[in-house]
Amino acid sequence: MRGLRSTAHRFRVPLDHAGRHSPTIEVFAREYSSLEHSDDDVAALPWLLFLQGGPGGRGVRATQLSGWMKAAAREFRILMLDQRGTGLSTPADAATLGSLPSAEAQAEYLTHFRADSIVADAELIRERLGIGRWTVFGQSYGGFCTLTYLSLAPQGIERALITGGLAPLSGRPDEVYRATFARVEERNAEYFALYPEDRELVTRIARHLDGVEEYLPGGDRLTARRFQMVGSFLGGNTRIHGLHYLLEDAFIRTAHGPRLSAAFLEQVHAVVSRASQPLYALLHESIYCQGFASSWSAQRVLGEYPQFREDAGQVLLTGEMVYPWYFEEDPALRPLRAVADILADKDDWGPLYDTDVLATNIVPVAAAVYRHDIYVDRDLSLTTAATVRNLEVWETDEFHHDGIADDGEAIFDRLLSMTRR
Incomplete structure (x- = not known):
């Protein structure tokens, strides 16, 4: 080469x-x-x-x-x-x-x-x-x-x-996720300061997904909380601008009203699917565990940060957190829901x-x-x-x-x- x-x-x-x-x-x-x-x-x-x-x-x-x-x-x-x-x-x-x-x-x-x-x-x-x-x-x-x-x-x-x-x-992963939620919220504010027109657009997409069934190329439905995963773009220097290019492709006009474009759904699918990396979802919280269970740490800590809920007045985008509902909405992960729960409850992880x-x-x-x-x-x-x-x-x-x-x-x-x- x-x-x-x-x-x-x-x-x-x-x-x-x-x-x-x-x-x-x-x-x-x-x-x-x-x-x-x-x-x-x-x-x-x-x-x-x-x-x-x-x-x-x-x-x-x-x-x-x-x-x-x-x-x-x-x-x-x-x-x-x-x-x-x-x-x-x-x-x-x-x-x-x-x-x-x-x-x-x-x-x-x-x-x-x-x-x-x-x-x-x-x-x-x-x-x-x-x-x-x-x-x-x-x-x-x-x-x-x-x-x-x-x-x-x-x-x-x-x-x-x-x-x-x-x-x-x-320490436990809860401490990690509290810090992560705080940093991601700051990064959301930074992003929307760069692209103020995207502030309303992100919430509009989420509310659209509440009322209109939109499907990713694999045939699985895109929900508002799954859409929030595009916040992974916020973790990069130049990738943050790629998020703006993604969002600008969102809506097209049809005879039946606004719909999400095929180009947008294709790009979102590449971000939110764990088909190529299932171990990320299965083991992500365990990488912090030594002698205790994660007990779905990110999902529990989310309760302390209601501003990240998918039904918040102004929707925020999320980071690398893994939630149990991933194993309901991602077809690649559905067969693994039972094993994911067992791993989340495992309390005898060895030292790292x-x-x-x-x-x-x-x-x-x-x-x-x-x-x-x-x-x-x-x-x-x-x-x-x-x-x-x-x-x-x-x-x-x-x-x-x-x-x-x-x-x-x-x-x-x-x-x-x-x-x-």
């Missing part, structure tokens, strides 16, 4: 790394390197493992070197991991989980798809590739996984880079972080903390940063959560240099 070479790697790993007779699953990874290096030179380069956001997000499919990958490929071989259950790794979705005998069996299977298992996969892969230590770069949930890596297997890491992904090391190990960490760590991040709260991130020894923070208001999509090259170079001071 243009400027790069890629190599596919497949690994058999235990479903349960702690189980002596565990069945195995496959984990896929793709290696990228720059054609500026000869084959012999590439063989001598150090490795960088990239951990994607999520949970449930597959690795980046690069067709050319750009952004942070362009910067990284100057001196690293990049291993792009399809975290277990995603991409070309053994899938975990309604079709494959349906082969298990019960919802309880499905829930037990999915307990092995959190950060601790992802880290165990990475360590096994590192050893099989004969790598001494590698640089780990985690974006968003990949940063959460990096903190788990630093807790459980720091001996495998040369340095760690984290962008928008300093997870709270303790070792604060004693992190407090004595010797691995150089550099983390970008985005001041107005609506997905990973700035204040909670700084609390975590203060707990991890040898971690240096770069706090900035120049970027939002998807900063590496905006200027990944500069962000990567800055963080890398911070670990070399």
Whole structure:
């Protein structure tokens, strides 16, 4: 491909790394390197493992070197991991989980798809590739996984880079969602200040959906509360403007009155469907759980923020929260409602972080903390940063959560240099 070479790697790993007779699953990874290096030179380069956001997000499919990958490929071989259950790794979705005998069996299977298992996969892969230590770069949930890596297997890491992904090391997800609702409300206000004409339009769309049945391309009905999910656009620097372009396509005139356009419904479907990422909905709240249940945290905390209700006078758009009704309205998730409830009630999740190990960490760590991040709260991130020894923070208001999509090259170079001071 243009400027790069890629190599596919497949690994058999235990479903349960702690189980002596565990069945195995496959984990896929793709290696990228720059054609500026000869084959012999590439063989001598150090490795960088990239951990994607999520949970449930597959690795980046690069067709050319750009952004942070362009910067990284100057001196690293990049291993792009399809975290277990995603991409070309053994899938975990309604079709494959349906082969298990019960919802309880499905829930037990999915307990092995959190950060601790992802880290165990990475360590096994590192050893099989004969790598001494590698640089780990985690974006968003990949940063959460990096903190788990630093807790459980720091001996495998040369340095760690984290962008928008300093997870709270303790506490319940309720605290996370209270911070998230507050940040998302601020971001709504910022958006409507940029595009005041969209203030009335958003509420008009929601009220239209209350009275008129509109259907997405997959045949499922679009409801007002599902429409609110387009607030995911608010988490980006330039994506926020993409929300305006989406909304301007909303209505068309017909002989039967205003209707939502096919172009608008197609674009909304791409945002609100979890068909390509079911693990996000199934495991999202569990990524904060250590020894307690989430009990549908976002749904409960929503009761403290009535301004986010779909029937509010002026409708607000939401962020990354996951609600139980997702498993009623999204066809890809309906078969998984029972297992989602079991996971929400699970109160014996194992630990994800070792604060004693992190407090004595010797691995150089550099983390970008985005001041107005609506997905990973700035204040909670700084609390975590203060707990991890040898971690240096770069706090900035120049970027939002998807900063590496905006200027990944500069962000990567800055963080890398911070670990070399």
